[in-house]
Amino acid sequence: MDRQAVQARFGIIGESPGIHHVIDRVRQVARTDISVLIEGESGVGKELVAQAIHELSQRRHGALKVINTGAIPEGLIESELFGAERGAYTGATERRRGLFEEADGGTIFLDEIGEMPQSTQVRLLRVLESGTFNRVGSTTVRRTDVRIVAATNKNLGHEVGGGRFREDLYYRLSTVIIQIPPLRERREDIRPIFDAFIYASTQKYQSPRRKLSPEAYALLESYHWPGNVRELRNVADQIVVLHRGTDVDADAIRPFLRGVKTGKDSTALVAVRDEPVKDSALELAVIYRALLEIRQSIQDLREDLGSAFTERVHNRETEPHYREEIQIDSSRSVPMLPSPERKRDLDSFAYEVESGDEPKTIPTLAQAEQELIQQAMKHFEGSRKDAAAALGISQRTLYRKLQKLNDEMA
Numbered sequence: 001m002d003r004q005a006v007q008a009r010f011g012i013i014g015e016s017p018g019i020h021h022v023i024d025r026v027r028q029v030a031r032t033d034i035s036v037l038i039e040g041e042s043g044v045g046k047e048l049v050a051q052a053i054h055e056l057s058q059r060r061h062g063a064l065k066v067i068n069t070g071a072i073p074e075g076l077i078e079s080e081l082f083g084a085e086r087g088a089y090t091g092a093t094e095r096r097r098g099l100f101e102e103a104d105g106g107t108i109f110l111d112e113i114g115e116m117p118q119s120t121q122v123r124l125l126r127v128l129e130s131g132t133f134n135r136v137g138s139t140t141v142r143r144t145d146v147r148i149v150a151a152t153n154k155n156l157g158h159e160v161g162g163g164r165f166r167e168d169l170y171y172r173l174s175t176v177i178i179q180i181p182p183l184r185e186r187r188e189d190i191r192p193i194f195d196a197f198i199y200a201s202t203q204k205y206q207s208p209r210r211k212l213s214p215e216a217y218a219l220l221e222s223y224h225w226p227g228n229v230r231e232l233r234n235v236a237d238q239i240v241v242l243h244r245g246t247d248v249d250a251d252a253i254r255p256f257l258r259g260v261k262t263g264k265d266s267t268a269l270v271a272v273r274d275e276p277v278k279d280s281a282l283e284l285a286v287i288y289r290a291l292l293e294i295r296q297s298i299q300d301l302r303e304d305l306g307s308a309f310t311e312r313v314h315n316r317e318t319e320p321h322y323r324e325e326i327q328i329d330s331s332r333s334v335p336m337l338p339s340p341e342r343k344r345d346l347d348s349f350a351y352e353v354e355s356g357d358e359p360k361t362i363p364t365l366a367q368a369e370q371e372l373i374q375q376a377m378k379h380f381e382g383s384r385k386d387a388a389a390a391l392g393i394s395q396r397t398l399y400r401k402l403q404k405l406n407d408e409m410a
């Protein structure tokens with residue numbers, strides 16, 4: 001299959017040298033049984049590439065099993081991969097097959113391999129070298145014929161250097177390394193991928209076609225895309241769902257890009273940065289959440305320690321210096337905030353929230369959330385866009401929450 005056919009079949013869009021190189025590698029390795037290590041930031045398409053490798057290989061009739069090492073509790077990874085005998089660990093009420101049995105004749109995609117505990121690394125190395133393994137809690141040696149495709153968004157070489165990843169396993173896995181460059185290093189792919197996502201989304205939501213202005217494309221192409229293609233897809237979806245009208249200009253796109261100033265006078269230039277820009281609204285939300293958690297902890301402490309403590313904590317809570325401690329936290333983020341004006345705006349909002357009628361008892365998180373949403377809507381005079389940005393949630397989420405609020409009040 002030539003490069004174009006591979007791209008068409010797996011929906012891998014892009015004509016940049018970076019993507020062409022990736023596809024050529026996929027074509028070369030697919031027919032072999034060699035282990036492949038896919039490196040790339042979050043959202044660049046590592047899983048997509050792993051699927052293509054499996055589907056283009058002789059193993060396509062076997063299973064492709066995916067396991068995200070970073071998402072599974074450490075204690076369960078081994079039984080997940082190698083299976084377990086009954087009673088092998090607490091909660092193992094039945095014997096179970098692991099992925100190495102289920103994917104026999106197929107492929108296992110080990111996502112976030114850098115997160116794999118050292119003990120599991122030893123077992124994995126053994127399967128790779130000898131094709132044998134034991135279920136957890138069993139002495140029976142089993143055979144399996146599995147091809148490994150691993151992925152990491154870390155630099156696994158560095159992990160080896162730091163002693164967190166076994167060198168012998170690294171060499172086993174990295175016979176072939178496929179590096180998928182981040183979107184910001186292949187800006188020419190942004191437009192075609194975005195167009196494809198917009199098209200797919202308008203089809204899905206039966207929404208009218210969208211036409212972007214040249215400035216809108218320029219903004220997309222200059223943005224740093226910390227979340228890569230996944231983020232690009234989210235932005236396309238949001239435009240289709242939330243933007244009314246067919247014409248889309250840069251101002252309509254700006255609110256959906258993290259760390260990019262909104263407003264008429266802002267330029268696209270602020271978006272061109274190589275390191276992720278912390279979003280002020282997001283930070284604010286984190287601070288709120290921390291505050292709420294602190295309050296919750298105080299409530300728990302009160303209940304635990306009784307009334308003597310209650311008095312003291314309550315006094316502290318209303319003392320000015322206690323507030324200052326929290327203020328310091330938010331001011332530490334000042335250098336990352338986009339504009340002094342915006343900062344003042346957000347600060348006064350934070351202050352309103354903070355200094356609002358102090359409830360006698362600590363609200364539940366749900367109540368606090370409702371209150372926060374109402375305050376944000378009030379502060380931004382009903383602008384859902386600004387309120388959502390300040391709360392660090394999407395407009396769609398805010399919309400849903402508001403509806404719920406209305407339902408509850410009705």
Ligand SMILES: Nc1ncnc2c1ncn2[C@@H]1O[C@H](COP(=O)(O)OP(=O)(O)OP(=O)(O)O)[C@@H](O)[C@H]1O
Pocket residue numbers: 011012013014040041042043044045046047048049153193229230233
């Ligand atoms: N070149 C591309 N063309 C079209 N869609 C793409 C491309 N690259 C990635 N995608 C899409 O972007 C999304 C993210 O891709 P994928 O899940 O493969 O990323 P990932 O590198 O595995 O991310 P993570 O590290 O977060 O697991 C998916 O919906 C995928 O289909």
Ligand SMILES: [Mg+2]
Pocket residue numbers: 046047111
């Ligand atoms: Mg992935």
